[in-house]
Amino acid sequence: SKEKKQKEKQGKMTKQALGKEECQGAQRVSPPRSDMEKGLLCGEMPSEDPPPALPPQQLRVVCDNMLQGLGRYLRCLGVDVVMLENTDDHRVAAKLAQVEGRVILTCGQPYQTLRSQVGEGRCLSLDCSEKAKDQAVRVLRHFNIQPTPGDIFSRCQACNSDQYVEIPRADMIGLLKEKGYLQDSTDPTLEKFCQQEEQEPDDTLTPALTPEPPRYAAQCRWASLSGLDRNTLTFPGGSPMQLHTVPPTLLQRVPLFYVCTRCGKVFWEGSHFSRVLSLFQEVLHLTHEDKVP
Numbered sequence: 001s002k003e004k005k006q007k008e009k010q011g012k013m014t015k016q017a018l019g020k021e022e023c024q025g026a027q028r029v030s031p032p033r034s035d036m037e038k039g040l041l042c043g044e045m046p047s048e049d050p051p052p053a054l055p056p057q058q059l060r061v062v063c064d065n066m067l068q069g070l071g072r073y074l075r076c077l078g079v080d081v082v083m084l085e086n087t088d089d090h091r092v093a094a095k096l097a098q099v100e101g102r103v104i105l106t107c108g109q110p111y112q113t114l115r116s117q118v119g120e121g122r123c124l125s126l127d128c129s130e131k132a133k134d135q136a137v138r139v140l141r142h143f144n145i146q147p148t149p150g151d152i153f154s155r156c157q158a159c160n161s162d163q164y165v166e167i168p169r170a171d172m173i174g175l176l177k178e179k180g181y182l183q184d185s186t187d188p189t190l191e192k193f194c195q196q197e198e199q200e201p202d203d204t205l206t207p208a209l210t211p212e213p214p215r216y217a218a219q220c221r222w223a224s225l226s227g228l229d230r231n232t233l234t235f236p237g238g239s240p241m242q243l244h245t246v247p248p249t250l251l252q253r254v255p256l257f258y259v260c261t262r263c264g265k266v267f268w269e270g271s272h273f274s275r276v277l278s279l280f281q282e283v284l285h286l287t288h289e290d291k292v293p
């Protein structure tokens, strides 16, 4: 059979040579070929463009409980990730895949079973021994997903919701005082700082006090504060704003807070953002300004 292969190879080469000749304009009478075949024979690429990359919001996955690190990274890049609880059976993953149209990310033995339940394209097997970051890069490449810096933390890391309300520093200070998390005399420098800020009609336009606009979560959905119960500081879904997690010392340097309207968790831009940016440089779509120094 080795000989047969060799013959086949030679045959192909002759065919290629003929094709080339034909393309160079020789008046040869030959059986008609399809345009595609002609192009290939002449060493041209097929005219079809590679499929355009998709934004991370378009990828919906359910992550096996052995792959929680992977799930966290994908979620922080904006992918819609549901994670199996440690007590969840694999049938939960199959159900989520079918009901919510999610792709299952799994590893090891469960893959065969799950694949037979949900179908080949709806289940991806990963190498459990690989680092979570490398698994994440693999998944993004497999599904042709191209996150941008604006996708980083566009989902709540705790509950996967992509809806936040923005709370500027002055309002956050007001809420903290109102609920007794901040004493009026806690910090004299902060007090002075707040007074200065109040004198400005629009604190977003005071570069001296507002260092840089936050760069993350640009791709999330913004909710209005109108749904918040002003007395209990509870969102329509029933979760209270987690004010107790905001360290008062932070108020001096964070101009804007984000609160998840589903679970009430409070976020702000910190060193995590740069860390994720540099960790995923190779897959992020970076413009010149985004480049990590």
Ligand SMILES: [Zn+2]
Pocket: 156, 157, 158, 159, 160, 161, 260, 261, 262, 263, 264, 265
């Ligand atoms: Zn949340």
